[in-house]
Amino acid sequence: MKPLALVVLLLVMSAPIARAATEVVPLPADKQGFGTARSAASPVWFTLGHQGLSEIFHPDLSTPATRETRLLVNGKPGRAHTEPADDRSLTFRQHVRGDGWQAEITYVTDPQRAAVLADVDFKAQRPVRLSVDHVRMKGSSEVRSTLPTEPVRRARGTFAVGFGEGVAQAALDRGFRATAREYVQGWHTYLDGLRRPKSADRRLYDMSVMVLAATEDKANPGASIASPSFPWAFGFDRELAPELGPYALVWPRDLYHVSTAMIAAGDVGFAQRSLDFMLSKQQQPDGHLPQNTRVDGTPVWLKVQLDQVAAPLLLAWHLGRQNQSTVDSLRRSADYLLSYPNAPFSEQERWENQDGYSPATIASVIAGLVCFADLLQRNGENADKYLQAADEWQRKVEGWTATTTGPYEPKPYYLRLTKDGQPDAATKYNLGDNNPDDIDQRAVVDPSFLELVRLGVKRADDPVIRNTVQVVDQQLKEQGYWHRFTQDGFGETADGRPWGINWPTPTRTYGRLWPLLSGERGEYELLAGDKASAAKRLKEIAAAANSGRMLPEQVWNGRGTGSATPLAWTHAQYVRLAWSLDAGRPVERPDVVTNRYGS
Template sequence: MATSRRKFLRAAALVGATAAAAPLPAVAGAQPGSAAPGGPGADTTFTPADKLGFGTARSASPVWFTLQGGRLSEVYHPDLSTPASRETQWIVTDGQSFVERVSDVAHRTELPDPRVPAYRQTATGTGWTLSTRYVTDPERASVLLEVEFHATRPLHVFVLHDPALGGEGTADSAFPLGGALVATDSVTASAVLAAGGFAESTVGYAGVNDGWTELSANRGRLAHHYATAGPGNVVQLGRLRLDGRARTRELVALGFGAAPDEAVRAARTSLSRGFPAVSAAYAAGWRRYLAGLPAAPKEADARLHSVSVLALACSEDKRNPGAFIASPSMPWAFGFDRAVAPEYGSYHLVWPRDLYQIATGLLAAGDRAAAERALDYLLRIQQPDGHWAQNTTVTGEPFWTSVQLDETAAPMLLAWLLGRYDGPTLDKLARGGDFLLSFSKDGHHSPWTEQERWEEQNGYSPSTIASVIAGLVCLADLLERAGRDATRYLSAADEWAAAVDGWTVTHTGPYSPRPYYTRLTKDGNPDAGTTYNLGNNNPGEVDQRAVVDAGFLELVRLGIKRADDVIVRNSLAVVDAQISTLTPSGRHWHRYSSDGYGEQADGGPWDVNRPDLQRTYGRLWPIFAGERGEYELLQGQRAAAAGRLADMAKCAGPTGLLPEQVWDTNSPYPRVRPGTPTASATPLAWTHAQYLRLAWSVHKGRPVEYPEVVARRYLR
């Protein structure tokens, strides 16, 4: 939204007061107090998705931060579906010979205490070292950055802040207010404030005259000092009163609020509290939370267990309890290509499927209250016809709208695990059950689904059908406990359990003379040789019999098939031969044959529908090691399952965050070790949830989410 002319006039009037607090030096060509020309600037793009830090206070403070590439990357406010900034980072220069951003020099990110999501980043450049610690203020919407800077000679340090208010950042306006660099889109606002004030500052348009563009073009000096800019993609810059010699420490705050003065007040108040007090309160909140949960089981990596619990807990929105997002990131084209993502996002949305994974992971780790909140949230956002939307913002507004039947079954499975069969809960779950029984589209009927769990194809999917069968049986059990009739749900579940092999098992496929499960069939005829395009830049069409995944293991995990079922065992041999890779981090699996959801051959980001893009390659997903471990537990192979748990741990990044994907043996980078994180969504909440669930499953000797009521019906 545009900022009014009145706000700009007010900003201009405030420039003098701001300059008095932080005087601008006399620089040739400077235009203090003027408005930056050249708007609206380049389109907003977001930083890569491979985060090394993700944190927020355990309190209700509605602000979250991420770290990537040696800098502060996206900050979210006022909720977890809404980025409020793209990046905040430091620029170091001598004003003569070099200008360096921390993201461009050697840097590392560390997690000093795995019980607290507070991080330290250290960057080393030309004769200087800069270290930053990050926390959020538990009492207000602000992020504190404590900077320590040392140099071999006096240097200049600038803070570069790229606001992206409202999740877009293309209609922000910037101006000084009370010594702070303020941005607003007329709905929300941000403020950058340094405890020692700014020695000089400017604001400009991204890619036109923003601070980095100015400094890099002028050997570390600002040719202009603009006071206001916008609406557009504005970028703010302020020079700290650091030189690395006489003055080596500074405290910077990013404050947020509904209005500029509120954002400034949040930043100023956090600065006045000081970093020691704020960081102590921040740490205490998380340590209290973990102290209320069981200690990590001996079979788990204790550090990764804590990081996983914290990653999931941080993924919950503060204003919408139970709304846990998939990842605080925008991988690949989702962060820069408007054709793919007209509204940037997707991963910082809520998927019922991922929410089920998160809830069961936290339930396994002892946080039952979080799982209850997740179910309550799902019940609140159920659609009028009874199904659950493909995904929603944290406020419950549907974002993508394809129907995935497993996501409508997920609340039933979660409710059964929680033993929830009160009247209001059952009424909503029954509406979901009715939807599962009646769904039809394009001449097909349940359990045919418009999209399976990878959200790319319609058809008869073993994993979707398994979820639907188990969901209906769990729903029926809850209804019967409440004295309600469940006959039609059980009848449908029985019918589909008897038919699933006929829909999805091929006897004529190319990978084995023995029958095996396909990823899915388009027509329910697995021996027909029907073809379809895989998408994700795959050329041509493939025979459905030649596309396999390990989704059939859901039939075992959910109690519909035995672990020693002959077709299951045949299928395991096929997927191990076709889509698994042995890495230094253990054996891991692709989603399915010829998956294209991942980087390009040269390591460039995934994108689609571009004439210059030939092929992209989905890599290995650590979650499948967890799924295989749960299967092995049902086989009685506890040691093997413990090995899968260790393999998942080896996939973690340096701060313990687990990714969506890890490199296979066809990495485009010679120095990248297979089994290490790609630039996919990190942290992926599903991966952390799977790790927690497998850890506790190995400890107890059996999958902790195994629905015994389903197994009693089909495996007796």
């Protein structure tokens, strides 16, 4: 066997790459693997695509530093099939095949330094030449490769991508076996400290928890990004996304869902750090949290979403955080909710492209205020103004958002939102995302209304809730999953081309099916007394996983699309529903809310 010594040295200055000047388009967003060491001494994360390493992040999770690193045979790449190399660590192996050759490549990061290592076992039917293709996210590649100059049929060795002078060589000098052992042990130790539910697939559950843990930035504790990927036009349209966003950013809503899943899994420290990040880095002086931020807390998109303002109120209650400094910060968010113009009207609801009165947003705000009021009362403080607002909005939510004159049966049913708080009015609006025509608000429904039940604002057997379940299933259920809302356009074209909004000519796009909505339906079904259906939802989420056990944002025809993969929210929903099945109820439903409203 011919020894193979491949060294890729990437020298990076201490300052982050200026992403606004990025010249290279990221690879497709359906990542097949995602990994990093548990150690904070290794601020580097890798993703795997269909031909090898795709984006590597360094020095933080909001900064993709490289686009691609792949093995070439006679100048051509192969096609890779990805699988976990170890069920209890983020170690991945790719089986790469080309014309008359095959290779097994195993990937880890060095827990002691910022380097990604790839161990290669190569075989060919005839002598071939090997090389490594490496592309940075900005400018030209700085690559040094030490390769066999003569053709080979068998080769075994390691290549490394390192950040900083001598880092790659130091990782190679240590050796792949020793590095991989330490990498694996870090993840095994982490999982050994957690619990595992009876209801979940063991391998997918462990992968989901590890993916969630890996989305936390190492330099900024508590900052967990939505996904290490750049789907569709977010990867190539610099007018739309000048900084390769927005999934490699921190969204308070996603952070809440991930944190409640981690509480259920036993990693309460993750949730504590998340709340600290929300309140110390994301919260603005007036109390609101921006739409999203970089991992250092710098706001990027600035729209106000009231459910995200309520997120720290809910999370603090789950953590029992009633110390004075936390309560003072939460008070700013609660007061912001009360003072927001026409509250609980929101500039954006949770799907982020419409303003109005949304049942899902209103549910979050009501629950957040009740939870905050409980923390105040535990401290002996008066909470009347927060409870009065919550009670008023709980009484009015149906009148603001449930129609008796809409086109579907049975009535009344909840709408996605109303623009004017008048659900029986034929008010029209444009759905955006390449929808050509305006639509009557009474014709647009959304499974998100179930937040009213999940958060304890309404009973599962409430007649309007049950009516809306029927309407949503008639209008949005397909292939065993649900669309986000009527005529959702956030997805690919009919022939699979990527979503975008700056088309030279109008181009219709179609939002596909969201596995995380199956998890929300399962939480509702538990409350409705249908555990068998809830268990089915867990399997539906699991069926969306790719060969690397990454769960996607959207699926179509049983497979993940080019949407963000892995999506932390989907993995969190899998973890949370698994624990909810074990408990027989949604584990993050706030008892203080359910007790107040008899739900």
